Amino acid sequence: MYESDKIMFEIYQDKLYNQKFRVVYYTELNENNKHAEINRALAGSSFFDGFIKDYRKEEAKQIIEDIVKQLNEGHLIKKEDIREKLKGYIP
Secondary structure (H helix, E strand, O other): OOOHHEEEEEEEEEEOOOOOEEEEEHHHOOOOHHHHHHHHHHEEEEEEOOOOOEHHHHHHHHHHHHHHHHHOOOOOHHHHHHHHHHHOOOO
16 A cells, blocks of 8 residues: 555544534645644644545545544544444555
8 A cells, every 4th residue: 555545634622612523634635724724633632543545535534524423422432443433444
C-alpha cells in the first residue's frame, strides 16, 4: 500500500466552541481549509486517530460519522470498539 492509498484522520473534541466531537481528514484538506482545520483540531482534545484505506473510504467515513454522532449524543465509545468497527478499512 502506498502513502497515497490511505487517508489520515482524527476524531477530536472541540474545546473552544461547543465541546462537540468532530472528525478531520487531514490528507484530504486543501490549501483553502487546511490551516483552519488543523488549528481547530490542535486546539481540541484528541480522542482517536489513524488511517483508513482510500479504497471504500466512503463506507469508512460513514462509520466514523456514526461514531462522532454517537459521541455527541453522550454515548461512551471505547477506542477498542472504534478499531473493531473500522478493522476492514484500516491499512
